[in-house]
Amino acid sequence: MANHANKKSPTVVKSNARISTAKKISQHRLAYGNKR
Numbered sequence: 001m002a003n004h005a006n007k008k009s010p011t012v013v014k015s016n017a018r019i020s021t022a023k024k025i026s027q028h029r030l031a032y033g034n035k036r
Helices: 002-035
Strands: none
Touching: none
């Protein structure tokens, strides 16, 4: 099962990273927009 998870992890991690970064960017823009 560990090997199976390792094989799946790369794509999942990449997708999760993209989602997290997108959320951070959106939050950052909202925060800056509100401050400005």
